[in-house]
Amino acid sequence: MEFIMAYEVIIPAAGQGKRMGAGKNKLLLELNDIPVLIHTLRVFEEDKQCAGIILAIAPQDESSFRKLLKEYGIHKVAAMVYGGEERQYSVYNGLQAATTKGVVLVHDGARPFIDVHLIHQLVVAADEHGSAVAAVPVKDTIKRVQQNEVVETVDRSSLWAIQTPQAFRMSILKRAHEHALEINFLGTDEASLVEKLHYPVKIVEGSYDNIKLTTKEDLYFAEAIMKKTGR
Numbered sequence: 001m002e003f004i005m006a007y008e009v010i011i012p013a014a015g016q017g018k019r020m021g022a023g024k025n026k027l028l029l030e031l032n033d034i035p036v037l038i039h040t041l042r043v044f045e046e047d048k049q050c051a052g053i054i055l056a057i058a059p060q061d062e063s064s065f066r067k068l069l070k071e072y073g074i075h076k077v078a079a080m081v082y083g084g085e086e087r088q089y090s091v092y093n094g095l096q097a098a099t100t101k102g103v104v105l106v107h108d109g110a111r112p113f114i115d116v117h118l119i120h121q122l123v124v125a126a127d128e129h130g131s132a133v134a135a136v137p138v139k140d141t142i143k144r145v146q147q148n149e150v151v152e153t154v155d156r157s158s159l160w161a162i163q164t165p166q167a168f169r170m171s172i173l174k175r176a177h178e179h180a181l182e183i184n185f186l187g188t189d190e191a192s193l194v195e196k197l198h199y200p201v202k203i204v205e206g207s208y209d210n211i212k213l214t215t216k217e218d219l220y221f222a223e224a225i226m227k228k229t230g231r
């Protein structure tokens with residue numbers, strides 16, 4: 001009998017896509033005629049372990065998003081909340097609508113190439129260790145630069161590029177977001193808020209295919225990944 005560990009997922013989808021320059025929410029852009037948002041949501045809709053999806057959206061996208069959910073048969077969206085000025089606040093608003101006492105995932109709507117096996121690995125790791133994030137080893141040499149001049153070459157052997165999903169015991173993520181508000185800390189991912197509490201964050205090696213669609217160039221990579229994965 002397969003052991004099913006249920007989780008809820010918060011999908012921040014309220015960004016403006018400024019770096020993409022699409023003139024609209026980049027999650028409404030289409031890959032193989034299907035919106036990016038739907039590619040992302042489908043994975044969770046089809047995962048038996050996913051107990052519910054919480055979507056953080058921009059008010060101006062509400063009607064188009066609701067139409068898409070209906071058109072593509074996405075039934076697991078348990079709540080739609082309005083996002084905030086920053087991604088962190090969108091996730092925080094989503095957290096208020098979460099009901100699980102167990103594991104909660106946060107996954108960028110802009111990362112459509114998520115693999116269900118990685119999701120399950122993250123859920124198990126978060127249940128065991130408290131927090132776990134998808135990541136891949138850095139491939140480039142990374143240098144710290146000030147005024148257009150290299151000041152340091154960072155030792156690459158311990159550098160990882162952190163992705164989402166990021167998985168947490170609900171109690172830990174709630175505490176981390178509350179603490180970040182208390183100390184007025186703004187992080188670019190949920191794990192950085194947990195680190196502020198000095199809690200451990202485990203790494204689960206993911207895939208280089210799990211890209212975040214951020215700039216136009218990422219759309220070319222996305223087309224190649226669609227072909228490769230047969231989506």
Ligand SMILES: Nc1ccn([C@@H]2O[C@H](COP(=O)(O)OP(=O)(O)OP(=O)(O)O)[C@@H](O)[C@H]2O)c(=O)n1
Pocket residue numbers: 011012013014015016017018019020027056083084085086087088090091108109110111212213214
């Ligand atoms: N205030 C925000 C900002 C971002 N996001 C979401 O967080 C994910 C990752 O953010 P990013 O790739 O930076 O998206 P944008 O903020 O839209 O991009 P940009 O910074 O170029 O405007 C995206 O799914 C985006 O919709 C969000 O829910 N609320």
Ligand SMILES: C[C@](O)(CO)[C@H](O)COP(=O)(O)O
Pocket residue numbers: 087108161162163164188189190212
């Ligand atoms: C959460 C994240 O995807 C991890 O790499 C990344 O930090 C999001 O950054 P963004 O600038 O909000 O897209």
